[in-house]
Amino acid sequence: MPKKFFNLRFDSESPQDSVGGAYLAPEGQGLPCCTQCDRQMIPFLQFTLPRAAELPFVDGSRLSVLMCPEHNEIPSFESFEALPPAYWDQGEGHWFASLEKPRAMHRVPSPPVLQTAELVMADAPDDEYYRIAVGGEPEWVQDEESFTCSCGSPMEFVCQVSDSFQFLKLPDAPEQPDGSSARGYVLFLSNEVYVFACARQCDPRAVWVTVQN
Ligand SMILES: [Zn+2]
Ligand SMILES: [Zn+2]
Incomplete structure (x- = not known):
């Protein structure tokens, strides 16, 4: 699988692959x-998984990682190899991740906290x-680290x-409580963040986030 990078562009109107901006949610769901x-x-x-990265998921699947603007702890204090049933409901509750197969989506305005930036795929990172x-x-x-989904499939x-x-x-947005900068927010206390998803995509929430530093 080739490694690709997402660079940020701040001049795009309503990008679908983004940091911040409106949340592209499945029909019937909100933030x-x-x-x-x-x-x-x-x-x-x-973002919609870029084809060029050749990720082993259903073509057109879409990853979302959301977090509370106030709460910024790491995703889990427990380290799992075999993830427990419905592990997505057992995190700290201040974050949400999903990998949705292609389905009808709608745009949900999100609280005005982050500058909206388009994620533009590239072969090399800007930084x-x-x-x-x-x-x-x-x-x-x-x-x-490696993980096995509760369904038995590798992550x-x-x-x-x-x-x-x-x-x-x-x-105009407030500074992030326990953040590290006046200019921006960090994800999960500014650790290195790794996102995994169930290879079978047994559930849209079958996504696991681990952090290291
Ligand atoms: Zn919160
Ligand atoms: Zn699974």
């Missing part, structure tokens, strides 16, 4: 809410240190976000 504070989450990453990689092999900061790597990657905020 998920944080179970800790009930606030609507915001899309940190949402070697702060990058969003998709496909290929994960680059582990510590020991390699396949989807994408990786560099530690300390800044998701630039709108000028």
